[in-house]
Amino acid sequence: MDWNILGHESAIRYFKNQTKAGNTRHAYLIVGPDGVGRRTLALAFAKALNCTQAPQEGDFCDACLTCRQINEQRYPDLSVLEVEEGSKDLKIDQVREMQQTLALSPYQSRFRMVLIPDFQRATIGASNALLKSLEEPPSKALLILTADAKESLLETIASRCEVIRLRPSPIEKLESFLIENRGLEPKLAKKLAHLAAGRVGTAISYSLNPQSLDDYTEALEDLNHLLKCRLRHRLQYIEKNQAKKGNQREKFAFLIATWLSFWRDVMIRHENADIPLVNLEQVDLIEETANLMNSGQIEKILKVHETSLGQLDANLNPRLVIENLLLQLPVIG
Numbered sequence: 001m002d003w004n005i006l007g008h009e010s011a012i013r014y015f016k017n018q019t020k021a022g023n024t025r026h027a028y029l030i031v032g033p034d035g036v037g038r039r040t041l042a043l044a045f046a047k048a049l050n051c052t053q054a055p056q057e058g059d060f061c062d063a064c065l066t067c068r069q070i071n072e073q074r075y076p077d078l079s080v081l082e083v084e085e086g087s088k089d090l091k092i093d094q095v096r097e098m099q100q101t102l103a104l105s106p107y108q109s110r111f112r113m114v115l116i117p118d119f120q121r122a123t124i125g126a127s128n129a130l131l132k133s134l135e136e137p138p139s140k141a142l143l144i145l146t147a148d149a150k151e152s153l154l155e156t157i158a159s160r161c162e163v164i165r166l167r168p169s170p171i172e173k174l175e176s177f178l179i180e181n182r183g184l185e186p187k188l189a190k191k192l193a194h195l196a197a198g199r200v201g202t203a204i205s206y207s208l209n210p211q212s213l214d215d216y217t218e219a220l221e222d223l224n225h226l227l228k229c230r231l232r233h234r235l236q237y238i239e240k241n242q243a244k245k246g247n248q249r250e251k252f253a254f255l256i257a258t259w260l261s262f263w264r265d266v267m268i269r270h271e272n273a274d275i276p277l278v279n280l281e282q283v284d285l286i287e288e289t290a291n292l293m294n295s296g297q298i299e300k301i302l303k304v305h306e307t308s309l310g311q312l313d314a315n316l317n318p319r320l321v322i323e324n325l326l327l328q329l330p331v332i333g
């Protein structure tokens, strides 16, 4: 494994080449789904540019002070600009403040580096403010943006960056990686590789946080139960869920996003598509459901879930959103 990263071979080759003097650009945009390894790759590039004990050009040792500081995101020439806690988007003031530091000379590196993860969350104002740094970058500035897709950014932003696309790794590769490099039991490795749909970061985060895996499993068991019961019981389920602690909107969004993965699996089975299932443990229910519904019905229910997530995001009343969804859920068995 190059750079100790699973997959992404061509992206790593590209970045290794960029570390050579004179090759480095001012701005990169790494795109790919959440959990695919965008930030890990960005930090690895920063290490390859700055490692003080690199075994060879384009590599890094991962042990020197610089490498360790970059891993911990406290290297003085690397700032990470994140969406503030409790906020939904990256604000214009944050970008402006960052631009002031970007204009300063680096302390020890060749570059003043700024990593901005999830730039799709930037407001229009923040995006326009950043454009200035992309159009006339300070000479030693190096910006790395990440985003879920190039299309979710302003065209003027994306076109001024070198775009690097990352894709999930094949399930089997991720499975062996989890066994060999993270010491997971084969059964759990297989389950997580599927659940994460090949995204290494997602799989690792499930393995480090068993509670999130339990919540996920519970959400699917709930769906299993809801599919079998009538409206009155479904509404009781909402009551019960509302009584639980935590943010309503987040709770329901989590449930609906989890159920959406189930319905995608149903569609995959219904169409006999050659795509691995996400929810291996529910394979029986997935097959049963796929046999009972036609593709029009499955498409409709997928759409209902997607719309509901959009409505929660747009601040509609969470209870109404989930009630409406449960009204439209078919009864299976």
Ligand SMILES: [Zn+2]
Binding pocket: 050, 051, 052, 053, 054, 060, 061, 062, 063, 064, 065, 066, 067, 068
């Ligand atoms: Zn190093």
